[in-house]
Amino acid sequence: EVLYSTPSQEYPFSNLEVYFIDSLTHNSYVDYSIILDEGNNFISFWNLPIDNSIENIFSSVNNVFHIIGESYASQNLGNNDWVGSLNYIERTKGYWIRANSEETLNISGIPSEEGLLYELGNIYPEVNFISYPFPIQNNIEDALPDDIENNFFGIIVEGMASQRVGSEWVGTLSHFEGT
Secondary structure: OOOOOOOOOOOOOOOOOOOOOOOOOOOOOEEEEEEEOOEEEEEEOOOOOOOOEHHHHOOOOOOEEEEEOOOOEEEEOOOOOEEEOOOEOOOOEEEEEEEOOOEEEEEEEOOOOOOOOOOOOOOOOOOOOEOOOOOOOEEHHHHOOHHHHOOOOEEEEOOEEEEEEOOEEEEOOOEEOOO
């Protein structure tokens, strides 16, 4: 799609003038859904909208009771009225979500094209609620960079876990998947 605009005061028309564009951004939204079971759900978000407030993210569901992050939490008082210290959802974090019944959480956002930086051990030295920020599945060995994989002792997700024994991962968790 080609968009035409009228000349502006900032860039007036000039015959044979050359303009340089420093960067272009795209606004291609990607939609996905997260199925929330009744009870506790440990989830992460591989894609978020620009407005990543909990009021915006959870506006499509009615039965989410509370959200707990690594050191923050918020509770839904009803009608998407949230109270607590957790105000925004981040792609690098994991969250415990309590739903009073099964729900489908619909997300629409612009994928990030830049690398993500994970700061581990800031709050608790050995426990981190982090995300797997990709829509595809990946084996533990392939997902963790080789130069830091030895720093991980174990990984726990909702209903599964694995522990590093020597150079192997042992347990019920064999791969990561988005959400």
